[in-house]
Amino acid sequence: RPRVLSGIQPTADSFHFGNYLGALRQWVDLQRDHQPFFFIADLHAITVEWDPKVLRERTLRAAAQLIAMGIDPEKSAIFVQSQIPAHAQLAWVLNGLTGLGEARRMTQFKDKSAKGGEGSASVGLLTYPILQAADILLYRPHYVPVGEDQRQHLELTRDLAQRFNSRFKKTFRLPEPYILKATAKIYDLQDPAAKMSKSGSSPNGIVEMLDDPARSAKKIRSAVTDSGSEIRFDPEDKPGVSNLLTIFSALSGESVNALVDQYAGKGYGDLKADLADLVVSFVTPFRERTLELLDDQAYLTSVLQKGAETAHGVADATLRDVYQRVGFAAPS
Numbered sequence: 001r002p003r004v005l006s007g008i009q010p011t012a013d014s015f016h017f018g019n020y021l022g023a024l025r026q027w028v029d030l031q032r033d034h035q036p037f038f039f040i041a042d043l044h045a046i047t048v049e050w051d052p053k054v055l056r057e058r059t060l061r062a063a064a065q066l067i068a069m070g071i072d073p074e075k076s077a078i079f080v081q082s083q084i085p086a087h088a089q090l091a092w093v094l095n096g097l098t099g100l101g102e103a104r105r106m107t108q109f110k111d112k113s114a115k116g117g118e119g120s121a122s123v124g125l126l127t128y129p130i131l132q133a134a135d136i137l138l139y140r141p142h143y144v145p146v147g148e149d150q151r152q153h154l155e156l157t158r159d160l161a162q163r164f165n166s167r168f169k170k171t172f173r174l175p176e177p178y179i180l181k182a183t184a185k186i187y188d189l190q191d192p193a194a195k196m197s198k199s200g201s202s203p204n205g206i207v208e209m210l211d212d213p214a215r216s217a218k219k220i221r222s223a224v225t226d227s228g229s230e231i232r233f234d235p236e237d238k239p240g241v242s243n244l245l246t247i248f249s250a251l252s253g254e255s256v257n258a259l260v261d262q263y264a265g266k267g268y269g270d271l272k273a274d275l276a277d278l279v280v281s282f283v284t285p286f287r288e289r290t291l292e293l294l295d296d297q298a299y300l301t302s303v304l305q306k307g308a309e310t311a312h313g314v315a316d317a318t319l320r321d322v323y324q325r326v327g328f329a330a331p332s
C-alpha cells in the first residue's frame with residue numbers, strides 16, 4: 001500500500017476549518033487504503049514565540065482532535081515529532097545541502113519575518129522548511145496531503161530529495177503533494193481575499209472546530225458577503241459567497257453546482273443560515289468526542305507511544321542509510 005504522511009502544528013487550542021477541509025479530511029480518507037503516518041509538529045511550533053505549558057497541552061489536544069475527527073489509531077501511526085529524534089537529525093544533514101538564498105526565498109519565511117524584519121525572526125523560521133523536508137523524506141511517502149499554502153515547501157522537499165539522491169545514492173522517494181483543488185485554500189470569513197489562518201485571521205474570520213457551536217454559527221451568519229444578491233460561484237467577483245459555497249459543499253457532500261441551483265432566487269441570508277446549521281451539526285459531536293478523549297490522557301498517551309514506535313522503525317532505518325552515505329563513521 002502506498003504511504004501517506006502529513007503533519008500539523010500544535011500552535012492553537014483548536015484546529016480550524018481551513019486545516020480540516022484543506023488537509024485533515026483527506027488524512028481521514030487516505031488512511032483507508034494507504035499506510036499512514038500523521039504527526040504533531042511540535043518542533044516547528046517553537047520557531048515562533050511559545051509557552052512550554054501551553055505547547056504541551058496543545059500537543060495532546062491536537063492528538064485528541066485527530067482521533068475525534070476519524071484518524072484511527074489502529075490504521076494510522078499518530079505521533080509527536082519531537083519524540084522521533086531522526087527528524088532533527090536528518091534536518092541537520094539537509095541544512096548542509098540547502099542554499100541560504102533558497103531558504104530565504106520561501107514565501108512563508110518572507111511573510112512571517114516581514115513584521116519585525118528578517119533580523120528579528122528566529123533562525124528556526126528560516127530552516128523550518130528544511131525540517132519539514134526531513135519530516136517527509138524520512139518516511140519515503142508517496143503522497144503528502146496538505147493545503148495549497150504548503151505547495152512550495154513540498155517543492156523544496158522534492159528538490160532536496162533529488163539533490164541528495166544524485167549526489168550520494170538513491171535514498172529518498174520524491175513525494176507528491178496531495179492537494180484537493182476544491183478545498184485547497186479556505187478563506188477568512190471577514191476578509192475573503194486572505195486565507196483562514198490561526199495567526200493571521202481576526203477572531204470572526206476563523207471558525208474553530210472546538211469553539212462553542214453557537215459562536216461558530218454566528219460567525220458564519222455574519223460572514224462578509226459580496227455586492228449584489230445573486231448566489232453564484234465566482235471566486236473573482238464573489239469571493240465571500242464562493243468561500244461559503246466551498247465550505248457548504250465540502251461539509252454536505254453536495255456539489256457547488258447543485259447548491260447554486262438550490263439557492264437560485266434566494267438571498268445570502270438563507271445560504272448563511274443553512275450553512276450555520278450544518279456547521280453546528282458537524283462540530284457538536286466532534287467537540288464532544290474531543291473533550292471525552294481529553295479526559296482520558298492515559299489513552300491518548302498510549303496512542304502516541306504506539307505511533308512513535310511505528311515511526312521510529314521507519315525513520316531510524318532511513319537515517320542510518322543517510323548517515324552512512326554522507327560519510328559519518330559508524331559507531332562500533
Ligand code: TYM
Pocket residue numbers: 005006007008009010017018019020021022023024041044131132135136144145146147148149150183184185186187195196197
Ligand atoms: P499547519 O499546522 O499550518 O496546517 C495544517 C494543515 O492545514 C492546511 N491549511 C489550510 N488548508 C486550506 N485552507 C486554509 N486556510 C488552510 N490553513 C491551513 C495546511 O496546508 C496544512 O496542510 N508546515 C506545516 C506542518 C508540517 C508538515 C510537515 C506538513 C510540518 N511538517 C510535513 C506536511 C508534511 C504547517 O504549518 O501546517
